Amino acid sequence: MTALEVRCRWLLLAYPAAYRRVRAEEILGTLLETTPAGRTWPLARDCWALILGGLQARAAQNRRLSTRTNLRLATLLGCVIYLCFAAYSLLGMNLWYGDFGQPAFAVGVLLAMVLLLARPTGRGITSAGKAVAIAAVIAGTTVAVVAMPKNVITLLLIPEVLLVLAALALLSHGTERLPRLWLWLPGLMVAIAALAPLARALSFPQYVNLLVPSPSWYVWAAIGAAAAAWIRVDARPAVGVAAFLGLEAATRLINAWTSTLVTPPATWSARVASAWDSMLAYRMDMIWSFAWKLFAVALALAVLSAWPLRRQAML
């Protein structure tokens, strides 16, 4: 295989796999014939046209399903991102404190999610798989709550995670599955969540907790922008990211608010109790100022993708 052919094959990856199976050899043949002899790279305009053509073929391929199915898959993607990110948070924030109850819960949730999404028969999850998924979640939840957690704040995350998992179970019924390409998105989210503390540790070396994920809202906005740029090809990831950001913002707000409801124990002195109150109020302020930005990005994405999503089903 010549260097030119290798590079052409790389460019052909812009096309969806199903399309490549049928047409790749033909397109490659034409490309090699039309490229002037002696070149090791295809012409610039050929590169550009291949990328555009690939994206267009992807867009055409994505116009097969009804709006209803598209919405279902998009929301499913949002749930998957949410659960992956929440599981990473629970693992990172608790392993650091030496708590193992909530990481057990996170592992149970991830296992249940994988079982619900992976359907080797193509007809839905088997009853044995269902039983294992439910058992894993119940065991994880029990361990998380009973194992005397040192980090009480993240316990608040459990009801929301269970709710989203239930939504995922409901949405995962149906013949259409998540496109495999989309599984990059949750992976990207978790990679970013893992990178954020690393970046912080580099600027504040004395603060070495490498596991607590707290990406700034710019990171989420950048992911939103990438999903928005993809709308022309497929509007569903944008809807999925919007769903994730909305859920994430709502979770943060609900948790900040419920933590303010905890009344300080009567044994605390008035001074400590008032310091506790002002700490919670400060935390609520901070989370609110973060959450509204997430809501804004989610809303912008939802507005941008609403019409293309509908159009995607009509063409």
Added chain:
Amino acid sequence: MRHHEITIRKPTYFVLASLDDEPLCGRAIIGRAEELSAGQVRLATGALYMALDRLTAAGYVSPVSEETVGGRVRRYYGLTDAGRCALRAQAPRHELAARMVTEAGHPEAVAGIVVVGGRVRVGGKASTA
């Protein structure tokens, strides 16, 4: 097969026009389109297959035969009747091509294609370019 109206812009038009005489393979379409348009339309491979996909979906073009060359499949595309109608209907919109398709059929028979200031003009009489 799904039939629907598509917008035919210049490159797509010349893909149709290049298939007017006989079915051609990808490389030959690129060459013929360039020749018919007097060098105006130089299709990139990706753009050619994008156009062929659209034209096939619209029912204007269909693959008629294929052969294997050097281990690779090479498909020949031909105009359908609908494609021929579309070509004739679109001809007036593409002035230069209109002459080739409706009058002569071949660029070498069209007298007076001159390049004026980088743009192709069609003159009535043969003149040197």
